[in-house]
Amino acid sequence: MEHRHHGKSSAKFLDSDEILNELNLKGNEVFMDVGCGDGYISKKALQDYLPDGFVYAVDNYDGAIKEMESYKKDNSIENLINIEADISKGVSSVEDNSIDVLLMLNVFHGFTEDSHRDAVIKEFSRLIKNEGKIAIMDFRPIELPFGPSLEIKCSPEELEELFNNHGFKKSYLNEEMGPESGEGNTHYIIIFEKE
């Protein structure tokens, strides 16, 4: 059984600027927010980080995509495409080698089966440009009074091994993301690039 959190947002406990600053965006990138939820990261990226860029917000929950569509329409945003899709099955409307920066925030831990993890990373590999970056931010594997259970949290080392198997190498790791928990910070961000 996969672990799912349709429509949950990290906005209450993770600061969008803290996350987006880690990505060193120049402002003209094609960005993909996979498992965008309420889209608080996509919206912030469009407002403050990507004046000449483009955002794909992807989620498999129709409610999340409907809300993003209303946001796009109400604010007349042209450089945003919202896509309802299951990343493990593929985002077929987006071409190969078209994304500069892909972010997956608090989503990867939901893929608990090896076959799904492999399918997700394969799809990332198809979507990302050769010089692009994949940023995975997720819960550190420590007990917390909120968030996913400890058993399904994936350590940065575990992720690195999975991505290495698909031809990616780690280019950056910060294990001091999110609020302090008493056992270090709640989150890490790890960035991969094609080898």
Ligand SMILES: C[S@@+](CC[C@H](N)C(=O)[O-])C[C@H]1O[C@@H](n2cnc3c(N)ncnc32)[C@H](O)[C@@H]1O
């Ligand atoms: C815990 S929420 C995080 C939302 C957002 N990234 C944030 O941090 O605020 C996980 C999101 O991933 C979406 N999701 C889960 N599995 C997915 C899949 N296979 N493909 C696309 N989106 C998925 C859920 O619908 C949900 O909106």
